[in-house]
């Protein structure tokens with residue numbers, strides 16, 4: 001028997017059969033039934049219009065249900081929906097790889113496809129370890145990642161992520177990763193001031209703390225396969241915006257100790273930080289770059305791990321044991337690739353990045369004045385991302401972290417006003433589709449301000 005019928009409301013049918021990510025609290029509100037999307041807006045079953053203030057988990061870039069992307073998808077569907085990628089190739093995959101290579105930082109020349117952000121990271125970790133193994137350097141098997149890191153929900157990606165309620169139940173499955181300080185300036189790990197710190201948290205020049213990247217590499221360098229970072233913006237770990245100098249320093253340190261640098265640009269890629277890739281803020285090229293989310297403009301799941309020719313060459317062999325044995329059923333799905341190609345064309349023929357930079361200005365103008373509110377501890381803006389870190393005491397910077405009740409409360413109150421956001425506990429952020437207008441941005445910030453003043 002089919003348990004639900006189309007005449008029943010979607011949320012009650014859903015409640016019987018669907019298991020949603022991250023929302024199993026008995027007190028969680030029911031999921032919002034969305035029937036249509038257009039531009040920055042989503043429309044519910046009962047006709048409410050919601051502004052998607054966080055791009056549906058950071059994926060939507062040109063807006064929902066964009067006519068140009070819809071057309072590209074339907075053209076491709078009429079041609080070829082899928083084909084195995086271990087034995088075959090197809091135009092969308094090749095064209096996407098060609099286009100990616102032409103826009104990613106210099107030196108990245110090979111694209112390995114998978115199907116989401118976590119798998120793009122898993123591929124990067126596996127590539128790094130096997131790269132060194134194929135070169136006979138079997139001792140290089142460990143990774144250094146940063147505090148507050150989040151790299152995905154699969155086992156390798158969780159291992160690389162900071163210990164948190166997301167990963168703790170799976171502790172026994174995770175491999176050990178060395179953890180270095182992150183440049184979280186508002187809560188500086190070394191209690192320095194940004195103007196005079198000289199990026200001491202990197203530990204590049206003078207000994208600062210045993211947990212800085214510089215000192216960890218000095219100590220463990222020979223056993224490290226790669227350093228993995230979310231460049232310029234650590235996302236799920238608290239929307240932490242970096243000084244670009246930290247990123248350039250990571251590159252220098254990786255070069256000094258001869259380890260690979262992996263940039264997880266799953267969140268930051270495709271314009272989110274105001275440049276096409278976050279690595280551009282420090283004019284660096286990583287050895288491996290992970291892409292997903294905005295890669296398909298938020299249309300379809302697709303991952304890409306982009307590497308150098310040097311890494312590719314280490315796998316090219318007559319010896320089968322050197323092969324990279326990793327491939328997903330939906331590797332390089334043609335529908336996803338075709339939409340990704342069209343999205344990159346849109347970057348080329350309309351001024352998408354100029355719009356993101358304008359959005360950065362609107363966010364700064366709107367959010368910085370909110371720093372006077374007693375609940376606002378820190379305001380951070382980078383490209384199309386605006387962040388308010390909320391505290392209960394500005395002097396001590398006390399904040400409730402991811403489990404802070406303020407998150408669900410803000411979500412509920414903003415939703416009632418027509419704004420869809422998902423704060424990370426006490427970190428409230430906006431990350432709208434790039435097509436948002438100045439007026440819509442101002443409206444979004446007005447809703448936030450009106451709700452925040454009720455918290456005081």
Ligand code: PMP
Nearest residue numbers: 116117118150151152235266267
């Ligand atoms: N890396 C980063 C930096 C991310 O922000 C995310 C997702 N939020 C992932 C990896 C994992 O991507 P996915 O959810 O597509 O598996």
